[in-house]
Amino acid sequence: MIKEFLKYTGIFIFLVLLQVLVLNRIQFSGYVNPYFYVLLILILPFEIPLWSLLFIGFFLGFSIDAFSNTLGMHTSATVFMAFMRPVVLALIAPRDGYEIGTMPRVHYFGFSWYMRYAASLILLHHFFYFYVEAFTFSGFFETFVRVIFSFAFTLLLVLIGQLFVYKK
Amino acid sequence: MKSLVRFIIRYHFVFLFLILEIAAFSLVVTYNKDQRESFANSSSYVSGVIYDAYSSITEYFSLKEENRELARENALLHNAMKDSYYFNEEFFKKVNDSVYLQQYEYMNVRVINNSVNKKYNYITINKGRLHGVYPDMALVSPAGIAGIIVNSSDHFATAISVLNSNFKVSALHKKTNYFGSLVWEATGSNTATLYEIPSHVKLEVGDTIVTSGFSSIFPQGTMIGVISSFEKKMSESFFIVEVKLATNFSNLSQMYVVKNLMKKEQVELEKLTEHD
Secondary structure, three states, X not given: OHHHHHHHHHHHHHHHHHHHHHHHHOOEOOOEOOOHHHHHHHHOOOOOOHXXXXXXXXXXXXXXHHHHOOOOHHHHHHHHXXXXXXXXXXXXXXXXXXXXXXXXXXXXXXXXXXHHHHHHHHHHHHHHHHHHHHHHOOOHHHHHHHHHHHHHHXXXXXXXXXXXXXXX | OHHHHHHHHHOHHHXXXXXXXXXXXXXXXXXXXXXXXXXXXXXXXXXXXXXHHHHHHHOOOOHHHHHHHHHHHHHHHHHHOHHHOOOOOOOOOOOOOOOOOOOEEEEXXXXXXXXXXXXXXXXEEOOOHHHOOOOOOEEEOOOOEEEEEEEEOXXXXXXXXXXXXXXXXXXXXXXXXXXXXXXXXXXXXXXXXXXXXXXXOOOOOOOEEEEOOOOOOOOOOOEEEEXXXXXXXXXXXXXXXXXXXXXXXXXXXEEEEEEEOOHHHHHHHHHHHHHO
16 A cells, blocks of 8 residues: 555656656647646556545646646646546446456556547546636637647557556 | 535545635636736745756756857847947047148047958958048057058048058168168068168167158158067178067057148159159
């Protein structure tokens, strides 16, 4: 339990630093900004208590916000994503449910399942985030384009990340 | 009451979500309007420290662009400086005095281009025809002679430098008033050679050489330099004198153009004499 906690804390810190120091500086033509840090929400185990899922989402988003002067925006989007995770998991659950000991990884449930899982959650997060942001900034269509481009980029990164996860 | 508690526990996930979401939105609304620094001081401190460390590393990667940018900005600032503008006010001033007739007029000019390392060196100055600078006027530095104007445009003029193999000036050994002609033989940026000083003249290292004023270009007695060495070849009756020039040609800035008001008269008179 402690080991798991430390492991996810380490991933938390790594993802926040990666996001604010590297990925936030990537901007192709002002549209694309991947938000790879949401990976943390994706990789948390199935058994995690729902309340802690929300809190993790809150603190994850808050950390990103603190670094990018967008206080509250990432927080709300990540909390929303954490809230939607059980819903999405229920919707795309295999016929006999999630077995004990499995993790939301591509090699447990296959590429197609993982794709649906990651894509829908990332899309929800990005929609939420960019429209909260647009609430204070720019127009609808431009925001939509930003959502789509950034979504594609984040998803690509998440899928690439799966290549580095090995079956135990 | 019991049922309410049970209701909340049952739907704690949704309630918690709503509470956190409300908290997040209150952050958005209060924090993202215009003041971005009052809240979360500790976290902005942490992020500040991390960003600072990060940028102190990454700024090395952009040093080249930074330099280019700074150079560009420097050029911009130079363009805005007073030096870049053409000062179009100074002209020769006329003085009428019936006792002392003014023969030479000095005008302050600034060197804008200069070379010392060629065989034919020229000096460009920032005054031209509009200010009355014409060919065959003298160019002197505060320390001594520097050149002779050879071309002038409306706003600029070029002078043949003393450090030019075509330069020649009549020079005077100040102590004895013997004169010779001074030329530069591409022997470095601070020495010229003086010929035709008769071998019986007593020379000493350190003696002052000034202009003779024979040429109607330089006023008489303008500093040229001091003797640094002299020698006499066998069978020759003249010294070869090395003169250390007073003007530091590698560092020219403020100079004077000297106009000889009686030059025309002198030249015409000498021409008349030649015809005879």
